[in-house]
Amino acid sequence: MEKKKTKPEFGLLIDYEYCTGCHACEVACAQEYNHKPGIRGIKVFEVEQALPGGREYLTYFPFPTETCVLCPHLTKEGLDPACVKHCMAACMKFGRVEDLAKEVGRKPRMVLWVPR
Amino acid sequence: MAEYKVKPRTRDTEIVRTTVWSAGPGCHGTCGVLAHISKGKLVKIEGDPDHPWNQGRLCARCLAMTQYAYHPDRLTRPLKRAGARGEGKWEEISWDEAFSLIENRMGGIKKEYGAESVVFSMGTGRDISPWLCMLAYAYGSPNVMFAMSGNACYSPRIAAVETVLGDYCVPDAAQWLRKRYDDPKYRIPKCLVIWGYNIPNTCPDNIFGHWFIDLMKRGTEILCVDPRLTWFSSRAKHWLRLRPGTDGALAMGFLHEIIHGNLYDRGFVEKWTNAPFLVRKDTGRLLRASDLEKNGSPENFAVWDAAAEKTAVWDSGKADYVSSRPKAALKGNFSVALKDESRIECGTVWDAFCEEVDRYPLERVEEITRVPRKEIRDAARFYAQSKPASIHWGLPIDSTPGITPTAQAITALWCLTGNLEVPGGNVVARNAFECVSYALPGAEGVIRLASKEDDRKRIGIDRYGPFRKFIWRAQTDSVLDQIFSGKPYPVKGLWMQTGNLIAGIGFEPRKWKEAFKKLDFIVAVDLFMTPTTQYADVILPAATFLEKNGVRSWWVPLQSINKAMSVQGCKPDVEINFELAKRFDPNLRWDSVEALFDDILKNSGMTYRELQEKVWVLPPEGNSSAPYFRHEKGLLRKDGRPGFSTPSGKMELYATLREEWNLEPMPHYEEPPFTPVSRPDLAEKYPLILSTGRRSFAFFNAEHRNIPWLRELDPEPTVEIHPDTARSLGISDGEWVWVENWLDRQKFKAKLTIAVQPQMVMAAHGWWFPEEDGAEPSLFGAWKSNANQLIPMGSQGKDGLGAPLKNLLCRVYKVHE
Structure with a gap:
């Protein structure tokens, strides 16, 4: 029998063109939940690429882990999740999945995460 | 204390609006934050969304403040050395005992050798440097030192721009x-x-x-x-x-x-720069009114009036021509009659500048x-x-x-x-609002030495021009030399606050360690034990920014730091220094810290209490600390005339001050002293360019290695090596390697990356290991992966400024245990 799953309501829209790899989201999350080192609701990854034509490119993107619950205690009050609030590059957005889905194609280099 | 207007989410939490200026994140701050305080303790920190600087954002280091403020290793009692220097043996003493001990020992040095024999050292000074100056000046010493070789962090840039523009x-x-x-x-x-x-x-x-x-x-x-x-x-x-x-x-x-x-x-060149000023071909120096007329001032300059076909004098004091506006020639050669009626050939600054550029x-x-x-x-x-x-x-x-x-x-x-x-x-x-607390390059503040006479003994002032005009610090390399030479006078004491000479800011740190051992008395003020505090005779435990009141006027906005909580046993730097300043100078200008803050704020028309209510204020348009076009509006000069506050009143393409200091007056290129070009002999043995000093997102220089949330992000000292270079050296990613040059060798973890070019490597700086033994010989592992051991002292420029920390030479090879 198929396991019953609730349909996710909220997500995170990331404009990774502007993520600078500052890791503020990670520590904001650690502070919000007083996580032990090693546990974080969000993690930033680095991708270093050699492009054709001899140019190099550096990309960062935050990825919500299995620990991410999207800060319901904050969002219920109309506030942003801790990571979104503190993002130094202001490249993260919290919202309803269907609203963010409409926005994801607004420009290139975007990703929409729907955490667990 | 102003409360944030949003209601706290729980009844027993109050939210304090304040301003960041380290201790804590380490940076120069200015971010507005909301400190959530519950039962007197910090439970959370957030960016203040109403603050124009950071607009609600906050960095990883500031977000880790709960781990920083309540770290189990925080110093919370004054300590007195109980063994040999570096042995790591300490005795807890009370604040009263500590203050009296310092008063006696430093008083003794002053009596025997003079106050200048004590050097007051800082790293990135932040909120603390004004109070460091206050203490040094109250004690009577002009020797406040920014402890990096060549004073090579920011003040050289500020001084250079001030030299030609009068402002930064x-x-x-x-x-x-x-x-x-x-x-x-x-x-x-x-x-x-x-x-x-x-x-x-x-x-x-x-x-x-x-x-x-x-x-x-x-x-x-x-x-x-x-x-x-x-x-x-x-x-x-x-x-x-x-x-x-x-x-x-x-x-x-x-x-x-x-x-x-x-x-x-x-248009800008003709009107606002000294491009039309005449330069003598015989001396290569600026033509001055004193060359032309018997009563001419050496501070006034001359142009060639192309309409009248004769010289016209520029009055530097008025920032205008003496007579009606000449048609100043920008280019050409002119035969000029001097006051003794001899004739010389002159060209223009613009021609000389272009000639330099043409090289x-x-x-x-x-x-x-x-x-x-x-x-x-x-x-x-x-x-x-x-x-x-x-x-x-x-x-x-x-x-x-x-x-x-x-x-x-x-x-x-x-x-x-x-x-x-x-x-x-x-x-x-x-x-x-032109509120200046202490002497920064180009600005004199309310905190100053009792007399200019006291300043004459400042180390380096006799050798280096900018130190007489903009840089109100001792020249660091000269201080280190003087500790060993004792000439022209002995250095006997050292007060260290906001800096970690062994692991963070001192180049050739083993020399600094030897220097410590030559001194009679050392005080360190810090929040944690570091490799450097191990050499102190007394350590005083300081406070984070959340535990203090303060004022910040470095550029904009004007801000107050509002005390949000306290940590038992720790004192804010300003209170430590104020207490001792009062003891050393019974006639200290202020009778309380608040009176000091009020004095600093005088030009704003606000008292400290009033500023605290507002937390931050931006200067309005028309104030000389708010842009734009201030040189046109007469807002940059004290006399209110258009122009700049340089010696000539112009933006100086040819720097009058550099000429006065017998240095090249115009921009040019100087090859650094240890490159494959300047030292091909060294490059044969050390073929890779060594760069260091790249910042980590997790740390501020030598700080934060002990903060778990931050250390996790950047756990080990790395050296970046291009994959091709690494392959040729048989090095794989994550392997430990030696980085070596003629000074020393240090161990780093190889990070193979195309971020660096094949001919260079980038070594992380500021590394020590707070988790290791603090006593000698380990000294928190300060000798293992310390990039500064590969950087020489004493390579400052002709004006005493600059250090070659990003353009050295090295070789890299695997560590074979």
């Missing part, structure tokens, strides 16, 4: 305006030059790094000058990947292209910088043709003994292209 400039990201980028007065820069600056260090030099990302989202395009692949260089329209340390040559190449391409603002055709600049000439040409044209365009520069500019001529060249770029004091360009940065 920063990129305009609308930081002066309440509505920021949306203010109708503001213009988004079309081009932003990011010259040697990497975003993960976020907020160097009192600039919030992510403003530049805000600008990019609004259309700004990036011109990046950096040998490393960075976030900015990835996204730059032009990326000039120069050989480390050749920034000066590149800037001269830009000037060459801009002048020969006729891309400069001729840098792009072929030569390519040869020096290794950047293809076409890329330089295209980039220079893009910068010059974008209106407005702005330049942000980083520490690499200070990282060469040729700092001042390099900074002169870059300053000329923003002036000649008409980007000075325009919205979205480079604008003058002054202390908010």
